[in-house]
Amino acid sequence: MSRPLSIRSAARPFVARALRGPRGRRLFGLSVLLAALSAVLGTWLTLGTGEFERELRVALELEQSRYRQEEAGFMLIADSAEEAAQLRREVAKRFAGGETGYDEVAFRVNNALDAAETRLVRAAHGDAPRTHRKLQQEARLAYEAWSKYPLLTTGLHGLPDYNWYDADEVAILQVVVDRGMSPRIEEYASPLPPSDALKLTGVLAGGALLLLLLLAAPVLAGTQMAQETHENTLQPLAGSALRAHELAIGLTAGPLAVVGVLAAPQLLLMLAAAAAVGHLGAALAFVAVVLAGGAFLVMLGQLAGLALGKVRSPGLVGGGLAAILGVLGGVGVALAAELSERTAGTLALLPQAAASHSLAQAFGLGEASRGFGASLDTTAPVVIGAAGMLTFAFLGLRALARRVGNTSLVSLRRGEALVGAIVAMVLVTTANPPHPWRAEEFYLLNLGLLTIPLAILLMMRAPTGDVPPALRRTPVAALVGEFVGWAGLYLLLAGMLLTEGSMWLLWNPVALLYAGWFLGVAALLALRVAVAPMTFASRAWAGVCAAMLAVAFGHMIMWARPGEELLWRDAHVFGFTALSPLLGLVQALLTVAVPWTLLRALRRPASVAPAAGE
Amino acid sequence: MRIDLRNLGKTYDGDRWAIRGLDLTVPSGSICGLIGPNGAGKSTTLRMLATVMRPTEGEIRFDGRAPEIDDADLRRAIGFLGDGNPLYKHMSPAEYLRFFGECFRIPDKELGAAVEDMLVTFDLVDKRDAPAGSLSKGMRQRLLIARCLLHRPRLLILDEPADGLDPRGRSDLRAILQRTRERGTTVLISSHILRELDDLCDQLAILQQGKLVVAGDVGDIIERYEVRRFVYELRILPPTREGGPGSERARELLIEHRGLVEASGFEDGCETLTAQIPGGEDRMADALAALVAAGVRVVTCSRVRSRLEDVYNRLSEDRVN
Incomplete structure (x- = not known):
């Protein structure tokens, strides 16, 4: 077929x-x-x-906020015909010299007229560019017509100078002048066309x-x-x-x-x-x-x-x-x-x-x-991301087939896992590209990020098929080597993208030791979770191991610095020593105990179990 | 399809073996019963035979051929009813059978007829569109067996198929299995109900604690083990009006001759006693002479042939002892 x-x-x-x-x-x-x-x-x-729909349009930047619309058009927007009539009555009352009311309608009209008046006053004072002098004169006349008093020339009394170089502002002023301080009243309608x-x-x-x-x-x-x-x-x-x-x-x-x-x-x-x-x-x-x-x-x-x-x-x-x-x-x-x-x-x-x-x-x-x-x-990250996801989906399908059909002890073969690891490297590098002068933010952060997908890939490389846990022979050294190899390949690629000498990790033995410990324990922990049954105690211990991984990662970053910076920082091999000698001792003991216990859990009798092949 | 198991073994935890060292041959076209108590390794053996589980050690050959990994062609020739009755509760019997028919790649032209045939054969026509979750336990079991036979397999593997079936269902199942055998299909069946297998199977394998105790032709096995067990059925006339000894006296005399009365009853105007007299036929002759001398009116005395259940019990006793 x-x-x-x-x-x-x-x-x-x-x-x-x-x-x-x-x-x-x-x-x-x-x-x-x-x-x-x-x-x-x-x-x-x-x-x-x-x-609701108005707010949504504003959030999607399809429409300006009501405040901006009212300011730009020197208008007052009413939600209903009744509200529009109230606003018109209030404006007419103000033009007729009537008393200001205390309700919301009066408040809105007051605000609009005050803002327009301030705008006229600011525009009327000072020197306007040649192109706007006529508008300045009109603003002055409009103000005097509105206030019934001649404009005082004593100054702005704390108001900022008018910005004649802001085209939007000048357009608003023009509307105020054209409408002779009388705001337009409009019933609200969506500004979007059908x-x-x-x-x-x-x-x-x-x-x-x-x-x-x-x-x-x-x-x-x-x-x-x-x-x-x-x-x-x-x-x-x-x-x-x-x-x-x-x-x-x-x-x-x-x-x-x-x-x-x-x-x-x-x-x-x-x-x-x-x-x-x-x-x-x-x-x-x-x-x-x-x-x-x-x-x-x-x-x-x-x-x-x-x-x-x-x-x-x-x-x-x-x-x-x-x-x-x-x-x-x-x-x-x-x-x-x-x-x-x-x-x-x-x-x-x-x-x-x-x-x-x-x-x-x-x-x-x-x-x-x-x-x-x-x-x-954003073409590059979108295309790379889509290609990466498709590759992962294909690998996932292969793994799923092996699991549901029980056709292999491992979910992914070596070559497939390598492809997955390379895709993960490309995706992480695309997400966090090399930084010109902060190399560690690139390669160390990415190494940390990469550990998660690489650990998942390693778990899929571990033999977990239809063989009892006690009979599983896990090729620990080979699998840890594979994991460290992936990480090494990433560091090699990162080194090619960075300027020479910026990867301090490679030049400091303590940082290198911590990097080795971090990668080795991450691999052992992933294998431990994948192949051996977990009890409550082993779950708790796995949590301690994960915490120690985070500590080791921090130490790796701390030590992957230029020598003079380390002297200045007074760095300790076991950083907790700076807090207390006892804590430093505990950290040193855990540094030995964590890999030892993980290795011990992975060692199983191999008397009659078939070899953990593919 | 002929099945050969060689040194077959399976362990789930690497410590205890569900089955180990199993050597068994099932001739093509036979019905082989796999019997044993719970935990004897029957279901594990059947799952390995159905190729849904891999042996930890040993090999299985189907018509002399070892199965390949993911051997879909071989699985197309196998119908397997496992334990646990896994059913999609929201599917109707017709949908369920059609679904598995497609999974077994039955051609479209044949699938409709095959589904109808199974619904009729297993008396599920009235429930064809009811959700499987609403069916009785017996009906669900019938549906599961129908699924196994839908694609006309050459090897039928049934794990406790009579579980949940009423007497009529069991009788129908026996008839279906006989018909299946007549088509040349090899049937492997496990059951706790030994009487179900007695007349049905021509091959037998008894498993206990993960080991094969005995295997072979059913007749041969019964023949082999019945020499150590002597059960007789006596038909005795009731006492006359004038009096005389009846079945009570007969019972006393049999006990005196180290007999164990297993059952008693009344049939065709005669009282019946089924008794086990250990030690050979001469012992029964002595007991019979004593009965006659005591005036017990014995009409017939016939030896009861051992049944599968007796053989199994005998073997279980040996195992315990």
Whole structure:
């Protein structure tokens, strides 16, 4: 059977199962409803006159705040015809020389007239540029006509000089003069044209796509996998005529079919809107980013569901995934909204941020200022990030197939893990590129960041298949060597990107020893968690080991400095000695005890166990 | 499909062995019963045979061929009902069978008919669209067995298939398994209910504490072990109007001859006594002479052939002793 046919026939039963009978019909109905909701909400948020939709438009920089609109147009905006009439009556009363009222309407009119009067006074004093002298004269006349008194020439009495070089300010002054101090009263209406409803509909549809693919899909896939594991329904599937990789594809296709039905109309809406009123290229980039990021997160969710489903309920696994991905999504959107040149690289690491950024670009959100990084060229981090996520998704699928089909003791082969490690290096380097004069912020921080994905890759290299823990022969030295090799490869790449002599880590033996300890213990801890059963005590000890890793990382950074700086800082080999000699002794003891206990836990009888090969 | 197990072993914790050193041959087209108490290693053995679990040591050969890793072609020839009754509770029987039919790559043209056939065979037509979670335990078990037979496997492996079935369901299952055998399918079946296997199996393997105790043809095994067990059924006429000894006296005399009365009853106007008389047939001859001399009106005295259950109990006693 050809590969596409094999994939199709493997996915078919699971897709049919996910969309069977009334369940499928309900899902299709919900999908249409959600698409209609996007369109209705988009139109409502574009043309609606309520406070909520107005605030949202202001937040998305589609509309100026009410204060700015009133100031720029020298007008007062009313929320209703009744309020507009009240404002008109109050303005007329003021022009007729009547007493100022004490209600909100009078307060607003007073504020507007006072601001306009101050503006006229400031403009009337001092020297105006030649081009604005006529306007200055008109301002003076307008003031005198309003106050019924000639303008005093004694000075501004603490008021700042008028800024004739601010074009916006001059435009406001012109309006005040033209209207002879009489503010325009307008009933509020959305300043956006009806065509913008399509734009906002596209943004909403894109947001729904982002939620569906980067949150709902991984949570659904992870929960379903946890359920299959928890209820032991994987066993009959593993005994069916599906090969391991077909089973992995099928198990992925089921939840994706559900999400796909909901996402398809949103995708069409978003692309249509982008083609009509946005940038289709950026919209397609957004689609590519959410698909790549979604693929990666779905695989991650499934592997988590598979690992935790035996010991935790599917609901708990799903809840945990939703919480983690929800937080990541929030961080991603916030990061994209406040994107700067320094943080642009993080788009490679967080698919949620890259997707939010691409969506904003597709519909020109934040063009007025630097919000959503509109003025930044983010092609490189977005493309690198998407490619990296796709690679991780592919590796995740391979690992998933080996786990569900029980076809290998290890989840990833050596070459695959190396590819994963290199991708992680590229992503981290893109997120935090070399800094011209702060090398340690680049290579040391990145080394710390890299430890997490590299540890996960190492766990997938550990033999954990269908062999009892007590019989597992873990090739500790080879695996730790592999991990240290990845880290060494990263330092080599970092060295090529930095100027010569800026990697102080390599020139200080204490820093090097700490780096070796940090990497070795990180690898041992990852293997310990992956291959040996964990008790309450061993979990607590793993926490101590992790804390010592953080301490060692701090010491590595501290010692990776120029010699004179170390002298000036009075650095200790065991930093806690500076606090207390006893603490220093404890640190020294733990430095020996942590790797020793981890190694001891990994040593197991190997009498009859098959070799931990691939 | 012929099955050969050589030195098969499996341990879950590396310390205790669920099964070890298992050598067994199951001829093609036979029904082989795997019996043993809980924890004897039956389910583990069946899972390894179904290729969903790898042996820690030893090998399995199917028609002389060792399975490859991820051997989908071999699995297409196997129907496996494991323990634990894993079912998708929200799927109806028809959806469930269709789903697994697709997983076993049954062609579309045949799948509909195969599903209908299974629904009819296992008396699930009325429940075809009901959620599996709402089915009774027996119906769920029937559905699971139907799933195993849907793709017409050459090797059928059933772990406790009669669990949850009512007497009629068990009778139907026996009929289905007989039909399956007639198609040339090899059947491996484990059960606690030995009477279910007695007439059904032609091969037997008894496991205890992870070891094979005895294996072979059922008739041979019973023949081999019944020489040590002598059970007789006596039919005795009730006392006449004038009086005379009845079954009570017969019971006393049998006990005097070291007999163990296992059962008594009344059938076709005669009282029946089933008694075990150890020590050989001459002992029974002596007891029978004593009964006749005492005036007990014995109509027939026949030796009861050992059943599978007796053999199993005998072997279990030996093991305990």
